[in-house]
Amino acid sequence: MDLSLATIVLWAVPVVFAITLHEAAHGYVARMFGDRTAELQGRITLNPLAHIDPVGTILVPGVLILAAKLGGPAFVFGWAKPVPVNFGNLRNPKRDMLWVAAAGPGANLAMAVFWALALKLIASAAPGSVHGLLMANVGISVNLVLMALNLLPVPPLDGGRIAVSLLPLRAARAWSRIEPFGLFVIIGLLASGLLNDVMAPILRFAEWLLHTLLGL
Numbered sequence: 001m002d003l004s005l006a007t008i009v010l011w012a013v014p015v016v017f018a019i020t021l022h023e024a025a026h027g028y029v030a031r032m033f034g035d036r037t038a039e040l041q042g043r044i045t046l047n048p049l050a051h052i053d054p055v056g057t058i059l060v061p062g063v064l065i066l067a068a069k070l071g072g073p074a075f076v077f078g079w080a081k082p083v084p085v086n087f088g089n090l091r092n093p094k095r096d097m098l099w100v101a102a103a104g105p106g107a108n109l110a111m112a113v114f115w116a117l118a119l120k121l122i123a124s125a126a127p128g129s130v131h132g133l134l135m136a137n138v139g140i141s142v143n144l145v146l147m148a149l150n151l152l153p154v155p156p157l158d159g160g161r162i163a164v165s166l167l168p169l170r171a172a173r174a175w176s177r178i179e180p181f182g183l184f185v186i187i188g189l190l191a192s193g194l195l196n197d198v199m200a201p202i203l204r205f206a207e208w209l210l211h212t213l214l215g216l
Helices: 005-032 054-069 093-125 130-150 158-166 169-176 179-192 195-214
Strands: none
Touching: 005 054, 005 093, 005 130, 093 130, 093 158, 093 195, 130 195, 158 169, 179 195
């Protein structure tokens, strides 16, 4: 992997927007269902600076990109500062939690569609634009991976909160107790090389959907 300035920019733009819109979507939907916590803290914004986490948005992706350059696994992920949501403020906390959680992956799917449309447009109008084609491909990949990762049913990931919303109350309470250990589960899957396999069914479905809708 070439780590030139051009390559860094081609990756940074899709990654920053993927993370920014993901987090802003959580806050926007939370406000729709009655919780203004994110709005009052200025987190319903497309300004990336409001969402960047120095470790999750810069350090971890940078280290993984460097590891890929040195022959390690070609897998990049990161995270932003979580948008604050007070689920107790939602009109129906257990039910509405599903929509607040699903908003982030939903935003990533919408962005993947946007980048896919951009790819088709560039390929048709300016097929020689190598950088434009690469950025669009990166945008599709980054958003699909971020969506798939967040849909894993492990609290505190969005998929974990969706599971808590859908499970019966007793099972939901038990499942929510996993949350303090969720990050260690993800790190363990990544270190063991199983994370790609776990996400593969979600990625295959999303790729099939893009192909069906847009002919990619």
